[in-house]
Amino acid sequence: MSEPEFFSPAWAAAVRDALSAGPPEPDRAGKLQMYWDFFDRVKAGYASSWALGCRDLPAGPASLFIQWGGGTVTDCRVTGPGGTPEATYVLGMDYADWQALHDGYDPQRTVMYRKILVEEGNILEFFKGIYFFTECLAVIGKVPAGFGALAAH
Amino acid sequence: MSEPEFFSPAWAAAVRDALSAGPPEPDRAGKLQMYWDFFDRVKAGYASSWALGCRDLPAGPASLFIQWGGGTVTDCRVTGPGGTPEATYVLGMDYADWQALHDGYDPQRTVMYRKILVEEGNILEFFKGIYFFTECLAVIGKVPAGFGALAAH
Amino acid sequence: MTERKSPTAVLHEGPRALSDQQVRQIEGAALKEVLDVDIDDVIEYVHKDMRSLPDYTTLYRKYLKQRWDVYDLDFAQDKIDWTEKMTEPERQSFLAIASGFHHGERQVEIELPVFMIGAGEEEKLHISAQIEDEARHTVFFDRFYREVVGLQGGDIMAILDASFPWVSETFVGPFGLLAYQADEVRRNPYDERARVRYGTTYFLWIEGVLALSVMKVTLSYARWRGFLPAYYTGFTATCRDESRHVQGGMKYLQDAVRKDPTMIREIHETLRTILMLAGVASREVIYEPLGWTQDEVRMLMFQQLGRKLNDVGITLPPDLQAMVSSVQPVLAGG
Amino acid sequence: MTERKSPTAVLHEGPRALSDQQVRQIEGAALKEVLDVDIDDVIEYVHKDMRSLPDYTTLYRKYLKQRWDVYDLDFAQDKIDWTEKMTEPERQSFLAIASGFHHGERQVEIELPVFMIGAGEEEKLHISAQIEDEARHTVFFDRFYREVVGLQGGDIMAILDASFPWVSETFVGPFGLLAYQADEVRRNPYDERARVRYGTTYFLWIEGVLALSVMKVTLSYARWRGFLPAYYTGFTATCRDESRHVQGGMKYLQDAVRKDPTMIREIHETLRTILMLAGVASREVIYEPLGWTQDEVRMLMFQQLGRKLNDVGITLPPDLQAMVSSVQPVLAGG
Numbered sequence: 001m002s003e004p005e006f007f008s009p010a011w012a013a014a015v016r017d018a019l020s021a022g023p024p025e026p027d028r029a030g031k032l033q034m035y036w037d038f039f040d041r042v043k044a045g046y047a048s049s050w051a052l053g054c055r056d057l058p059a060g061p062a063s064l065f066i067q068w069g070g071g072t073v074t075d076c077r078v079t080g081p082g083g084t085p086e087a088t089y090v091l092g093m094d095y096a097d098w099q100a101l102h103d104g105y106d107p108q109r110t111v112m113y114r115k116i117l118v119e120e121g122n123i124l125e126f127f128k129g130i131y132f133f134t135e136c137l138a139v140i141g142k143v144p145a146g147f148g149a150l151a152a153h
Numbered sequence: 154m155s156e157p158e159f160f161s162p163a164w165a166a167a168v169r170d171a172l173s174a175g176p177p178e179p180d181r182a183g184k185l186q187m188y189w190d191f192f193d194r195v196k197a198g199y200a201s202s203w204a205l206g207c208r209d210l211p212a213g214p215a216s217l218f219i220q221w222g223g224g225t226v227t228d229c230r231v232t233g234p235g236g237t238p239e240a241t242y243v244l245g246m247d248y249a250d251w252q253a254l255h256d257g258y259d260p261q262r263t264v265m266y267r268k269i270l271v272e273e274g275n276i277l278e279f280f281k282g283i284y285f286f287t288e289c290l291a292v293i294g295k296v297p298a299g300f301g302a303l304a305a306h
Numbered sequence: 307m308t309e310r311k312s313p314t315a316v317l318h319e320g321p322r323a324l325s326d327q328q329v330r331q332i333e334g335a336a337l338k339e340v341l342d343v344d345i346d347d348v349i350e351y352v353h354k355d356m357r358s359l360p361d362y363t364t365l366y367r368k369y370l371k372q373r374w375d376v377y378d379l380d381f382a383q384d385k386i387d388w389t390e391k392m393t394e395p396e397r398q399s400f401l402a403i404a405s406g407f408h409h410g411e412r413q414v415e416i417e418l419p420v421f422m423i424g425a426g427e428e429e430k431l432h433i434s435a436q437i438e439d440e441a442r443h444t445v446f447f448d449r450f451y452r453e454v455v456g457l458q459g460g461d462i463m464a465i466l467d468a469s470f471p472w473v474s475e476t477f478v479g480p481f482g483l484l485a486y487q488a489d490e491v492r493r494n495p496y497d498e499r500a501r502v503r504y505g506t507t508y509f510l511w512i513e514g515v516l517a518l519s520v521m522k523v524t525l526s527y528a529r530w531r532g533f534l535p536a537y538y539t540g541f542t543a544t545c546r547d548e549s550r551h552v553q554g555g556m557k558y559l560q561d562a563v564r565k566d567p568t569m570i571r572e573i574h575e576t577l578r579t580i581l582m583l584a585g586v587a588s589r590e591v592i593y594e595p596l597g598w599t600q601d602e603v604r605m606l607m608f609q610q611l612g613r614k615l616n617d618v619g620i621t622l623p624p625d626l627q628a629m630v631s632s633v634q635p636v637l638a639g640g
Numbered sequence: 641m642t643e644r645k646s647p648t649a650v651l652h653e654g655p656r657a658l659s660d661q662q663v664r665q666i667e668g669a670a671l672k673e674v675l676d677v678d679i680d681d682v683i684e685y686v687h688k689d690m691r692s693l694p695d696y697t698t699l700y701r702k703y704l705k706q707r708w709d710v711y712d713l714d715f716a717q718d719k720i721d722w723t724e725k726m727t728e729p730e731r732q733s734f735l736a737i738a739s740g741f742h743h744g745e746r747q748v749e750i751e752l753p754v755f756m757i758g759a760g761e762e763e764k765l766h767i768s769a770q771i772e773d774e775a776r777h778t779v780f781f782d783r784f785y786r787e788v789v790g791l792q793g794g795d796i797m798a799i800l801d802a803s804f805p806w807v808s809e810t811f812v813g814p815f816g817l818l819a820y821q822a823d824e825v826r827r828n829p830y831d832e833r834a835r836v837r838y839g840t841t842y843f844l845w846i847e848g849v850l851a852l853s854v855m856k857v858t859l860s861y862a863r864w865r866g867f868l869p870a871y872y873t874g875f876t877a878t879c880r881d882e883s884r885h886v887q888g889g890m891k892y893l894q895d896a897v898r899k900d901p902t903m904i905r906e907i908h909e910t911l912r913t914i915l916m917l918a919g920v921a922s923r924e925v926i927y928e929p930l931g932w933t934q935d936e937v938r939m940l941m942f943q944q945l946g947r948k949l950n951d952v953g954i955t956l957p958p959d960l961q962a963m964v965s966s967v968q969p970v971l972a973g974g
Contacts, residue, residue, distance in 0.1 A: 031475060035588040106470065108478040112413065112485050123490060124503070124579045127483045131586065134478055184809060188922040259804065261812040265747065265819050276824060277837070277913045280817045284920065287812055367711060370776075375704040416764065419753030419771070423826070427796040430750065434775035437753070441700075441768035462761040492757070492826060 006098065006145040007054060007062055007078050014143045015064065016076035023135055035131065042132040044071040050133075051085035052140075053092040053119070063090075064140075089121035099147050107137035159251065159298040160207060160215055160231050167296045168217065169229035176288055188284065195285040197224040203286075204238035205293075206245040206272070216243075217293075242274035252300050260290035313526035313597035316346040317606055324350055332546060337374040340539045340546075345525040348542055349518060352549040356617035359557040362432040365550045369435040372550075374543050376445045379536040381453040387533040388454045395595040400524060401455070402591045405472035407520050408447040412466060413481045414512065415440035417488040421504060423495035432554045439547045446540045454537070474591075479583035480516065483507050502562050502569050506576035509555020513548060515610045521545045522606060527596040556618045563620070573620060581629035607633055647860035647931035650680040651940055658684055666880060671708040674873045674880075679859040682876055683852060686883040690951035693891040696766040699884045703769040706884075708877050710779045713870040715787040721867040722788045729929040734858060735789065736925045739806035741854050742781040746800060747815045748846065749774035751822040755838060757829035766888045773881045780874045788871070808925075813917035814850065817841050836896050836903050840910035843889020847882060849944045855879045856940060861930040890952045897954070907954060915963035941967055 004010035022043070028036055051063040060081030067075035079085050093101075097115040101107065110116050111134060118126055126133070157163035175196070181189055204216040213234030220228035232238050246254075250268040254260065263269050264287060271279055279286070316322065324332075324347060332351050335343055360368075388397065418440060422433045448465050451457045457468040487504040494500055521541060528538045562569045593603055611630060615622065622630070650656065658666075658681060666685045669677055694702075722731065752774060756767045782799050785791045791802040821838040828834055855875060862872045896903045927937055945964065949956065956964070 031588040032590060035475065035586055038586045108473075108475065108482070109470070111478050111482040114485050114489060117489060118486055123483070123486045124575055127479070127486070127579050128582050130478055130482055130583065131476065131588075134475070134482075184922040185924060188809065188920055191920045261807075261809065261816070262804070264812050264816040267819050267823060270823060271820055276817070276820045277909055280813070280820070280913050281916050283812055283816055283917065284810065284922075287809070287816075366775075366779075370709040370711060373707070377701060377704060412761075415768065416756070419756045422750070422753045422771075427746075431775045431779065434749065434771045437756075437768045438772040441765045442704075445700075445765065492829070495826070 003144040003146040006102075006147050007057060007064065009078060011143065011145050012064060012076050012078050015066075015140055016073050018139050018143050019066065019076070019136055020072045023139055027138070039132055039135055042129050043068075046071075046129060046132065048088035048129075049075075051079070051087035051090045052116070053085070053090065054095055054098055055092050056095045057081065061092075063087075087121075089126050090119045091116050092119045093117075101137065101141040102145055102147070104141070107134040107141065110134075110137060156297040156299040159255075159300050160210060160217065162231060164296065164298050165217060165229050165231050168219075168293055169226050171292050171296050172219065172229070172289055173225045176292055180291070192285050192288055195282045196221075199224075199282060199285065201241035201282075202228075204232070204240035204243045205269070206238070206243065207248055207251055208245050209248045210234065214245075216240075240274075242279050243272045244269050245272045246270070254290065254294040255298055255300070257294070260287040260294065263287075263290060313523070313530045314599075314602045316526075317522075317602055317609070322346070322350055324354060329354065333368070333372070335546075337378055337539065337543060340374075340543045341535055343542055343546075345522065345529060345538075345542055345545065348545045348549070349522055351546070352518065352552055353613055353617060355553055356556060356614070359553055359560065359618075362426075362428040362554060362557070365554050366428075366431040366435055368550055369432075369439070369547075372543075372546055373435075373439070373442070374540075376442050376449065376540065379446075379449070379540050381449065381536045384450075384454045384534045384536045387535075391531075391533060393595065395592065396527075399592050399595040400527070401469075401472045402474075402589070403520055403524055403593075403596075404447070404450075405469045406474065406477055407517070408451060408469050409466060409473055409477065410481065410512065410517065411440060411443040411447055412462070413484060414508065415444050417484050417508070420488050420492040420495065421501065421508075424491070424497075424501060429554075429558070432550075436551050436554065439544075439551070443544050443547070446544060450537060450540075454534070475588035476583065476586055479586075480507060480512055480580060483579065483583075484512065498562060498566070499569070499572050502559065502572040503576045505555060505558050505562070506573045507580060509552065510559065510573070510614060511577070511580050511611075513555060514552050514614045515607055517548055518545070518552070518610050519603065519606050521548070523593065523596060523598055523603060527598075530597055552614070556614060559620070560618050570620065574623065574626060577622070577626055578629070581626060581633065585629065585632045604633060647857070647864045648933075648936050650860075651856075651936055651943070656680070656684055658688060663688065667702070667706070669880075671712055671873065671877060674708075674877045675869055677876055677880075679856065679863060679872075679876055679879065682879045682883070683856055685880070686852065686886055687947055687951060689887055690890060690948070693887055693894065693952075696760075696762040696888060696891070699888050700762075700765040700769055702884055703766075703773070703881075706877075706880055707769075707773070707776070708874075710776050710783065710874065713780075713783070713874050715783065715870045718784075718788045718868045718870045721869075725865075725867060727929065729926065730861075733926050733929040734861070735803075735806045736808075736923070737854055737858055737927075737930075738781070738784075739803045740808065740811055741851070742785060742803050743800060743807055743811065744815065744846065744851070745774060745777040745781055746796070747818060748842065749778050751818050751842070754822050754826040754829065755835065755842075758825070758831075758835060763888075763892070766884075770885050770888065773885070777878050777881070780878065784871060784874075788868070809922035810917065810920055813920075814841060814846055814914060817913065817917075818846065832896060832900070833903070833906050836893065836906040837910045839889060839892050839896070840907045841914060843886065844893065844907075844948060845911070845914050845945075847889060848886050848948045849941055851882055852879070852886070852944050853937065853940050855882070857927065857930060857932055857937060861932075864931055886948070890948060893954070894952050904954065908957065908960060911956070911960055912963070915960060915967065919963065919966045938967060 004014060046068040049065065049067040051065050053061055053063045055061050062078055062080035063085040065075065065077055065079050065085055065087060066073060093116040097110065101110055111130070157167060199221040202218065202220040204218050206214055206216045208214050215231055215233035216238040218228065218230055218232050218238055218240060219226060246269040250263065254263055264283070328347055329351065332343055332348055415437070418433065418437050422430055425433055444462065448462050451465050451469050457465050459465040459468055484504070484507050487500070487507055490500045491497070491504050525538060525541055525545070528534045559573065593600060608630065662681055663685065666677055666682055749771070752767065752771050756764055759767055778796065782796050785799050785803050791799050793799045793802055818838070818841045821834070821841055824834045825831070825838050859872060859875055859879070862868045893907065897907070927934060942964065
């Protein structure tokens with residue numbers, strides 16, 4: 001079975017399943033229980049949405065819209081190209097940095113080096129969930145995705 | 154006779170007349186002929202337009218639109234509040250800095266300290282006419298304007 | 307380095323008074339004399355002027371006297387101490403703490419320039435000096451990791467890459483927040499509210515609490531054991547630089563609140579996020595090999611935060627006070 | 641300051657070779673020894689490494705050795721020279737030139753931080769050092785205008801306000817352009833094309849041509865007459881700092897063009913605007929009291945521009961070459 005294309009509906013569906021399941025046990029083992037308790041607490045109460053943008057897709061900017069609620073993902077789909085996504089937090093990232101994340105680049109540094117950036121939304125509120133967010137970025141990065149069709153870009 | 158209100162149609166008309174006339178003789182006397190020759194050459198060939206914005210008028214952002222052609226001002230009017238002005242160079246300035254300019258603040262420093270800023274347009278092209286522009290700013294600053302109605306702002 | 311008191315002695319003794327002679331020794335020490343300066347005195351010195359903060363020009367003039375050349379340090383003895391004298395648990399504990407500072411220094415170096423845009427003219431002098439300090443501190447850690455720890459890499463980023471595995475997952479809390487707040491200041495350089503939020507994270511929390519705590523833990527260990535003389539010298543000189551940064555930062559926040567008392571809300575809101583994040587740890591850091599317990603590190607962080615808030619005159623509402631008491635002893639700095 | 645050759649002698653002699661001993665003297669001079677350094681040698685020294693530019697870490701290490709304390713200067717003799725020995729035409733001529741530098745230093749200080757955001761890690765060290773240099777140079781002119789010229793004001797901006805009447809109307813050309821280009825870089829810190837345009841104005845034109853020319857004119861006057869020893873010392877030390885800035889800036893432009901040859905267009909387009917503006921003067925500056933003619937100042941500026949372009953390997957199309965020959969001798973710097 002070939003990988004779903006990056007930013008395709010099939011990829012969005014796989015991201016949804018992976019985020020709902022959360023980080024797998026082997027990944028959890030390396031960090032303190034206190035950290036995962038915090039993660040689980042944030043996840044259970046999270047009612048915000050993210051629009052994770054890719055600024056330079058060949059067809060134009062698009063976003064992966066993710067709505068959280070009841071401790072799980074209630075909506076996860078690719079929106080655009082075109083139109084401004086409505087979300088609690090609108091974030092932007094370049095294609096090359098998305099690809100680097102999928103190739104294993106560290107999610108903490110993806111944030112800290114501003115490879116992904118909050119373009120709309122309250123930063124202080126967003127950061128209350130930053131550990132949850134970076135772990136979700138790690139999960140998304142591990143969802144197989146084909147970057148072949150865009151390689152010419 | 155009372156002064157026309159800042160950013161009123163009467164003020165725009167007075168600005169138009171003042172810009173078309175150019176800097177008065179006493180102001181010219183302090184600077185080299187070479188400088189005014191350059192000024193006159195730029196003015197004669199200038200076919201661009203400026204939208205000189207005031208970002209924080211009580212009713213919302215508005216612009217003084219100025220179209221140059223044939224060595225004179227062919228259009229000069231207040232546009233807005235509302236809508237994006239179409240001009241070769243869209244510039245922005247705060248109300249307090251407009252008032253300071255009218256109170257005698259130096260036009261060079263108004264540019265150099267970014268109190269006025271090109272928000273849209275090619276900077277290198279704009280600067281080819283910068284001496285013309287700063288002298289026009291000085292002329293505009295000397296056009297009487299009432300800031301009373303906005304004093305409560 | 308003749309004194310060999312326990313690393314945590316001063317923590318339990320509480321604030322100490324500095325004599326005029328001690329202040330002169332700290333202020334006037336050339337780099338090679340810094341080895342003889344007691345880190346506890348330098349940390350006390352940070353707070354000396356907190357109640358009547360010096361102006362920016364005074365801080366800038368101090369900088370001109372106190373800056374040092376990071377290439378004057380010789381890490382040869384440190385390399386011997388690290389390789390032959392320190393135990394593996396000591397090394398691991400040291401790295402778990404120092405790596406947050408290695409990355410932290412680079413972060414505060416790169417995030418400071420945007421803050422200079424909206425600063426007053428005299429404040430700009432102080433910030434320009436601080437930018438140079440932070441760059442020098444980045445090189446200090448680069449040299450330490452390269453020449454003592456033995457990490458290999460062709461440039462600064464390669465050494466950062468190599469030390470990153472020791473950095474805790476919660477590092478992204480304060481330093482990711484600073485990165486995003488710096489971008490907010492970049493987009494709106496004259497937005498005083500954004501600047502106050504940025505200043506709370508940078509000057510009060512990262513420099514005033516996290517950094518001073520790392521300094522205290524690793525330097526009192528080095529002094530106690532008589533190890534790592536170049537690290538002790540350079541990092542104690544860094545702590546002296548930090549005193550100017552913290553004082554300048556506290557002055558900025560104090561002035562902002564005096565000018566507009568509603569600014570206290572920005573400080574509180576920022577601390578609300580920071581303290582929530584500081585209540586979580588992702589890794590257990592074993593401090594005992596360095597002569598500390600987790601509770602002592604936590605007590606150290608309280609003291610650092612409390613003294614700044616108290617001296618500058620910032621009071622916390624009850625919910626924030628409660629959050630302070632659950633801060634986890636995870637150290638990083640910049 | 642025993643030598644009393646004419647201020648323009650070296651201009652007519654052309655480039656000179658520096659001995660190893662002269663290079664060591666320039667590089668190693670402490671601030672108080674700078675009075676014995678020949679400004680013509682320092683200007684030659686700026687160009688010494690132009691053909692094989694040093695890397696950023698080397699420039700940063702030089703900075704650590706060469707930085708100085710602006711408060712170590714004593715302007716007492718300068719005040720006497722200014723008040724009692726210099727003639728009114730000399731003072732007026734001096735102010736007409738120096739005021740552009742007073743304002744220019746402040747401008748390059750405040751416009752540099754944004755350029756650091758998009759720089760590489762090693763380049764950031766060099767830029768952090770340069771930001772500190774520029775702030776120190778700003779204080780140097782603040783002290784000179786306050787303590788020698790006698791302008792009065794409570795802070796840095798007040799002294800800038802007081803010297804502004806001596807600044808020519810065409811100052812807004814290069815420095816207004818730099819302000820707007822800096823804002824472009826602020827909005828898009830990683831836009832290499834915007835950075836190259838900014839770098840052309842900042843490093844090639846303002847620092848490489850304007851600044852070095854002001855330095856040469858006022859310093860060779862001071863050396864010739866034996867006047868203003870603290871000005872000579874501080875501004876010659878500034879010129880040595882400038883050598884690092886120009887070399888770092890030329891390295892930046894050279895690397896940018898090597899990486900992407902189409903970047904030469906950005907340099908040319910920027911020079912097209914700058915040279916057009918440089919062909920106009922609004923005030924006549926009388927250089928004769930300082931020992932210069934307008935033609936000699938113009939020749940000096942040509943030499944400065946030509947050497948940088950030539951050494952770095954930037955060629956100009958015919959229209960730009962024609963513009964170079966009509967540049968007006970209006971000096972400012974930063």
